[in-house]
Amino acid sequence: MKKSVFKPRFFKWLCLPIALTLIFVYILLQGKTFFYTSSNQSVEAATPASGSLTDTVGATITWLGDRTGSPPAANGEDSCTAGDATATNCDVFTLNIPPGNWSGKIIRVRFQWATVANDYDMVVRQETNGTPGMQGACVSGCTGTLDAVVATSGQGATDFEEVILGPPNDGAIYYIRAVYFAAVGPADQYLGKATVESIPVSVPPPSACPLPTFDNYQPPVGFPRRDQSG
DSSP states (O other), rough: OOOOOOOOOHHHHHHHHHHHHHHHHHHHHHHHHHHHHHHHHOOOOOHHHHHOSSOOOEEEEEEEEEOOOOOOOTTTGGGGGSSSSSOOEEEEEEEEEEEEOOTTEEEEEEEESSSSSSSEEEEEEEOOOOSSSSSOOOOOOOOOOOOOOEEEESSSOSSEEEEOOOOTTTTTTEEEEEEEEEEOOOGGGEEEEEEEEOHHHHHHHHOSSSOOOOOOOOOOOOOTTTTTTO
């Protein structure tokens, strides 16, 4: 008499559609998550909108512009469509500087982009009026006391702008404003970078006048007391 052997072929074919269904549901959920995340990203002044730097030499922070640059800010900061971070042709990165030992140190701020055909300008304001957030120049409606301008860079026919900041030991808040003077925005966004550096030690240039030299004088033979010192 043959013994019956259980072969789970039926269950194998039953589990296959279940596994495929679970995989499909997982992919669908991942797609929904991606869509939700992408469609709900907030529009900020820059990406990211703010950051901090300590007094450590070499500390660096970067950000990326995200404005459309339309209309062009052809008259500089006065052409910004708003005096805060909502302008379409000027964006703002807020740089927070905590208290520290800033003696002998600077912060180098630089914008860099791909082609010289585009033109960004830089205006740096420091929090001075006691109102949170930047208050800067714009086309209209920018009244009252604006935050003080502490540095600017507006070159032409270059692919960068750069300024040097000297923060106080008790800290500061800087608003680094990118002015889309003649830039195409998304096609060539600027990359912002702030770096803590030591103040370079200046070396004086060599003197044009020769320095005096000294030599031992030997009197000629026959000179009185030639071989006596004193």
